Amino acid sequence: MTLTLDSPGPQPTGELAPRVAPVLFPQSSGRDGLERLEAVWALPKRFAFVTEVNNTHLGVLYIATGFLFFLGAGVLSLLMRIQLAYPGLAFLDAGTYNQFFTMHGTVMMFLFAVPIVEAFGVLLLPALLGTRDMPFPRLSALGYWCYALGGTLVFASLFFNIAPDGGWFMYPPLTGPKYSPGINTDVWVLGLGFVEIAAVAAAVELVVGILKTRAPGMTLGRMPILAWYMLVTAGMIMIGMPAVIAADILLELERAFGMPFYDATKGGDPLLWQHLFWLFGHPEVYIIFLPAAGMVSMMLPTFARAKLVGYTWLALAAISIGFLSFGLWVHHMYATGLPVLSLAFFSAASSAIAIPMGIQVFAWIATLWDGKPVLRVPLLFILGFLFIFTVGGLTGVMVAAVPYDWQVHDTYFVVAHFHYVLIGGMVFPVFAALYYWTPLVTGRMLSERLGRWAFWLMFVGFNAAFFPMHITGLRGMPRRVYTFPDDVGWNWLNLISSVFSFVFAAGVLVFLIDFIRHRRSGPEAGYNPWDAPSLEWLSHGADYGFRSIMPIRSRYPVWEQEGLKEDEIGGRGFLPDAPTREREALVTGPITGEPEQIIRLPGPGWTAFLAAAATAIALAAGTLKITAIALAAGAVAAGAYLYWLWSMDRLAPRGLADAGRGVALPLYTNGSRSVGWWGMVVLLISDAAVVASFAFAYLFLWTARPGSWPPDGSQIPGFLAPVLLSAAVIAAFILFETADRMNQRERRRDTTLCLGASAVLAIGAAVAGWFWLRGLGIDPTRHSYGAAVWTLVGTMGLHLVMGAGMALWCTVRLHLGMINSWRCLTLRICLLWWRFTAPVTVLVLLMIAGFPHVIS
Amino acid sequence: MSHVLNLARMAIALMLLPMAGCDLAPKPLNTKHVDEGDPTRGLALVAGGSYGCAACHAIPDVRFPKGNVGPPLAGMAGRSLIAGHLPNKPGVLVAFLQDPPALAPQTGMPNVGLTTEQARDIAAYLYTLEAPDGS
């Protein structure tokens, strides 16, 4: 892939120049350097805090927001447990209960679990990787604000009785236009679509951050283990989230425009949603679990007083889980009546994941055996995690067994199972992490005594509330029932669960009290209070992270690299200064960690916040069908995004700049060396997953009703039009390639001509595609076939229009002198878009034209 | 000092007064008594559901269903009339439960086929239902 995507071209190459005086921006390791560093990284004052884009600041906000959603969804669960305490209670009516359980699941999964583990990544990774910030701070900010505003809108729907009520996995046709005519479902689809996009933004940030901004010398094998886990997680979000985004788009197309993807009466199939949703939904569990496991792996060595046993094993376990978890999606569809053989493939794949899981658990236990463990509160939560998660994992093996799952699927057994997995596998580690890393942020320690109270209340409350649910489920209680009869034998089990759910909540309350208390009276933490081995403690919470960026030679640098602290404080690492008066960071090679570039990061600014807020308002107004506000806010959002894009690929001098330690590095790079290139690659992988989901929908709808295709009486597409369209698309692409070549030769006029022709061809192809489908008589609302074809072709048409827009964008920048033979990152990134769009469009056209012929 | 103590005593007495008042308020005396009726068995019959009492009436000890076709049965012990025109006496209630249309031709309440013993038990149970406080 890289070979074709990354064309060779002029690179302002970096060279290590140990004893040559650098040309630009000399760094100072003295007091003046520190002053500049502090000034550049200082937080904006008061209300302007919404303009801050620094990861430390955003990470804290992110975690706090996630925790608030956790509390909100927790309160919902307590209210539900009151309703279920006795049979036949009327504490909540059916409609309210259904909204509550839908929101409990939705909020816990989408607004708490995924965001908060990503938030820990955003907060900790730059420090763990020994750098100053993530490579795209404004993208982090956009991700955060999209999440915070979108999440708030979704949660607020509860107070207006328009909260979604279709269950957190929203199965159509129940959630289709016929059976859910209200806007409740639109709130879910649009609000969550927003949050999912935020998650993808964060994933792009995490992948590129981990690969491209590590401390010099930090090879892949020396990364803190959390980075491995976060890398796998972000990769999974990249591939998995697009599937559910695609499913959401199809559902909203059905709801808003009557395109029947899930409506069986018009050739749709409800199982299409289940495939797409669970293709994301099962990996989702591991997306939540893996970062938590990574945090456990970070904390364990500290408390075991020993290095991690099996670092490499854990890394490969994380990678294996990342892959295998995508082979489990039918796990949730065992009862749908698919052929038993198909189900059994998934059963076998689910079992294979037990091996990396086993490796992890035993690596952690071995680490405890290897050292002399110190039982502090975080370790207590980790032990609780190990126990609960083991139970949840074992019931996971049970539900993976197809026939057994026929009994327990959609019952309280499964409710118990996934709470063991999620609370055990994620909430307990997150509490351990909160106890562990709070001193890094607040500078004070939480109470050991209250921490023990919180742990035991949570541990006992959790097990006593959720263990009986296994039995409740086996004795026949389905999930999602707002009440139950009093003569089936579930009364005592439910009462026990209800009572102890409050004990669990009391544990959370003790933590909250402790947290509020410690801000005033907690003991000062000082430097590295737990005597941890990892780099984040070196930074001890300064806005800029480290005084200077230290070269790393160990997996446990704070334990093993002598004099690290002194050198860091003394400014004897890289970039001890901010001579450009801007925020700077090092870009390093993704595999070896050798320094490649100095990037200048954007500081505080309104763009990200404004873009997120305007988008949120536009979506909310759109959902409520207030068109004027939606359009106005949409225009503001579009303006903000365009301004943002314009301000990227800034004018940096061509020469080498001082990086400190006698090393000179370029300020500008092209191609695969630059972070922008990596960002685009990651984004295109996500995009490919969306297109693949649409293609899957097309093919799947055929398998649901095999027979004549097209089934709706429209004409079978011929080959002439697709071939002509493909030719136009390929020509547009080749013209874009030629533009890049011309630009390298500084032939500005030819470049402009090529770009212009490319844009014209692209737009022409998109318009011609429209007429082609119309001419075939394919109607998007008559049958699922037409809906699928229009969606696929329409998506590619959008890609072509975007490609044309990029050509114009590049033309303008070319003429303003912002693109030239060596400063061509914008052009190269747009070229990446075309290298993706052209072949994919051709493939899509081929499939739509060829598939009906293949099967007939 | 003793002055302060007296004040405190008075304050406590004042606070306790309303509660004492509650205890002293005249309780409606339950004179209704059904010979050979067992309220426990009666409640079991009502709550068992197969006679459908709760499908039409809200009954305090039955959580579900809380029917709204007929009147709620809370305070049955204190009611003056059954079905709007029959005196609420033990004998009448037992007979009414056994065959409502016979005593009240316009009632919607069907004869659900209770035996005399069952009707007595249910009547005995109904007479344990005092009016809830404040109503």
Added chain:
Amino acid sequence: MGRDPRLILILVALSLTACGGPQSALDPAGPSAASLHRLGIIMYVGATLVTLLVTALMLVPFLRPRERSVNRNLFLWGGGVALPLLTLTALVPYVMTVGHETRAATTPQQVSIDVIGYVYWWDVAYRRPDGSRGGAAANELHVPVGEPVELFLHAADVIHSFWVPSLAGKTDMIPGRVNRMVLQADRPGVYRGQCAEYCGLQHALMAFDVIAVPRPEFDAWLARASQPTGQPETPELRQGRDLFVSLGCGACHAVRGLSEARLGPDLTQVGSRRTLGAGTVPGGVGNIAGWIASAQHLKPGNAMPSYDQLEGPQLRALAAYLESLK
């Protein structure tokens, strides 16, 4: 923490002994449920042992700190790789052979039933040998004891899931698809089932009964279910029948010989039903009257309106008529 394994053991033992309940997977009454239960027991025991092992291993370093460094290979290869690899290499093939009963082939003599899920009730139709719709019922399946019964599961509106834990695992009912499953009750009795896939507002009140009776009794029942209902004998019952017609009940409900509509449950034998409103309230004339007058109060959001404009005697007559249909 040390007490927890014991607690788990006690609870596992409890779960295996406290089998009761009309709707319990722990109290199997058919070959399918029994084989799933056997698989379950094997896994409960295995899971308990692994939990004990992990918990013990995890607590050892706190009880007895070690001086030597740990044998990594034993943990990583032994616990991490060998333990799951060996146990699952044994378990997975076994799992693959369990539960085929529910997809087994049946012979033409056996009973075939179409079950159609509606929001929020179950339509039940017995297939004649020629495949046409024979006797019908609602929210109740009568099956002969000891024989495999073939079910064809449909959905009329949204997704439902057909589940009788004592007899077999669940199978979804999906619009546009027909799922097939085979069910067998080994002993006579009433087995409660319930919709297991969330299907909207009253998902909680969507239950049914499977009534297993000896073959002759079943045949007699099916014969009755296939015949038109008799003429009402008393004036009150006649008034009730007339009301059934004049109020338009027949626009939704079938009463064999009187109306054929199938928008709501078939009422041909409603007087003998164990429950009304798909398990909402028990049967019987009192509940029938209550249901007619306040269906929307008892089960808000179901498709039946509350007939709250009836006069007392009319309500009684209609309820009595329906109760007489047995």
Added chain:
Amino acid sequence: MSSLELDDGELDDEVEPHSRTGTLRRLLDPAFGHFVWAVHFLAVYVGAAVACVLGLGAAGEGTRTTFLAVLVALTVVATAVVVGHAVWRHRQYRDLPDQRFRMVLTIGNSGIATVGIVWQLFPILLVPVCA
């Protein structure tokens, strides 16, 4: 002061034998086994699903046996590819101490992927087709 000593070799100590290959491909190479697993998994799953849609369930015993034989053959090929790749990488890396992490990562992933692939034989051999 030891952390100050930094020479080129130290920064660059994970140089691979095939460092000319694109970075993305080099990053993904240790997960090669899992990519094969994914392709194999999709192949057998989609193959079985489409075959059942096209009426394999009603087909004769011979057709079904042939179909299962194809699935078994696919599994054998996929296993061979994964194991072969792991052996190849092992040969390349075994004398390079710097590459130990990469080697273990590659071989470990391949091992787990192999289990994932081989275990698909259980359903293929034990579960009736299209039931």
